[in-house]
Amino acid sequence: MLRKNWWKILCIFFLLYTFIAGFLGSVPARPILNETIRNLYFHVAMWFGMMIFFIVSVIYSVRYLRHNRPADDLYAVEYARSGIVFGLLGLITGSVWARYTWGDFWSNDPKQLGAAIALLIYLAYFVLRNSLTDMDKSARISAVYNVFAFAMLFPTIWIIPRLVESLHPGGMGNPALDTKDIDSRMRLIFWFGAVPGWALLGVWISTLRIRLQLFSLNQEHNA
Amino acid sequence: MHKIFSRVFLFVFLFFQSVKSMAQDSLRKEVPQMADGMRSNGKIYVVVAVLLIILAGLIFYVFQVDRRLTRVEKGNRASKE
Numbered sequence: 001m002l003r004k005n006w007w008k009i010l011c012i013f014f015l016l017y018t019f020i021a022g023f024l025g026s027v028p029a030r031p032i033l034n035e036t037i038r039n040l041y042f043h044v045a046m047w048f049g050m051m052i053f054f055i056v057s058v059i060y061s062v063r064y065l066r067h068n069r070p071a072d073d074l075y076a077v078e079y080a081r082s083g084i085v086f087g088l089l090g091l092i093t094g095s096v097w098a099r100y101t102w103g104d105f106w107s108n109d110p111k112q113l114g115a116a117i118a119l120l121i122y123l124a125y126f127v128l129r130n131s132l133t134d135m136d137k138s139a140r141i142s143a144v145y146n147v148f149a150f151a152m153l154f155p156t157i158w159i160i161p162r163l164v165e166s167l168h169p170g171g172m173g174n175p176a177l178d179t180k181d182i183d184s185r186m187r188l189i190f191w192f193g194a195v196p197g198w199a200l201l202g203v204w205i206s207t208l209r210i211r212l213q214l215f216s217l218n219q220e221h222n223a
Numbered sequence: 224m225h226k227i228f229s230r231v232f233l234f235v236f237l238f239f240q241s242v243k244s245m246a247q248d249s250l251r252k253e254v255p256q257m258a259d260g261m262r263s264n265g266k267i268y269v270v271v272a273v274l275l276i277i278l279a280g281l282i283f284y285v286f287q288v289d290r291r292l293t294r295v296e297k298g299n300r301a302s303k304e
Contacts, residue, residue, distance in 0.1 A: 019278055
């Protein structure tokens with residue numbers, strides 16, 4: 001049990017470290033950001049989680065298209081689902097933060113719009129899946145669509161936010177945060193606490209859903 | 224005549240003094256307000272405690288789901304054999 005589940009324990013340690021050091025650790029003083037710079041460990045980590053899950057999802061979709069194994073499609077769906085959950089949390093936490101720094105929950109900032117468009121494209125993935133009743137066709141078409149949805153991540157969250165002006169920390173250039181804003185202490189908590197911790201939690205939840213789906217699939221076969 | 228001259232001089236002098244001090248005010252670098260004191264006596268530890276409880280609860284919940292699922296999966300495998 002321990003040999004298979006060591007990463008779950010690691011996930012708990014990462015998150016504990018993030019929550020304790022994230023609030024009690026000292027952070028550099030920056031105008032406008034003030035103490036909200038700590039959002040890096042939570043809000044920004046959501047987006048990193050989302051990107052990781054979408055990457056995993058598209059890999060499984062491509063594998064499904066190559067080998068035609070139903071399990072691969074299942075993995076792709078569940079990772080895309082976790083990606084959307086993390087992305088929505090990132091969007092909501094971002095707009096709460098924006099309310100108190102920019103003055104409004106939603107100000108049509110290019111980064112907000114890009115993230116919203118990316119999430120809508122992924123929501124359409126589920127609409128497409130559920131609208132097709134034939135299992136094989138549904139899996140195949142949605143796998144192709146997933147590749148397209150992933151391709152749309154590039155302009156919506158990686159390219160356009162880097163090109164246009166934005167209020168978001170980092171401004172032009174890095175879409176997440178000005179790398180000059182954070183220091184090595186924060187970088188340590190972010191890369192060795194927040195990102196792996198949240199990502200592993202998402203993987204954990206995804207695997208639970210995958211196991212559940214595989215189980216019910218087996219039940220149907222046996223029945 | 225002399226009086227008026229000295230008054231004008233005084234006015235101009237004071238005017239520039241005030242402009243100078245205003246310029247200095249705007250030049251003085253604003254130090255961002257940080258809640259440094261809050262970490263020690265602003266009850267931030269309470270927030271940390273609350274969040275740790277929430278985190279522990281969530282992880283416990285996920286763990287329970289995990290365990291139940293494992294049990295069901297094992298039961299299914301046993302019934303197949």
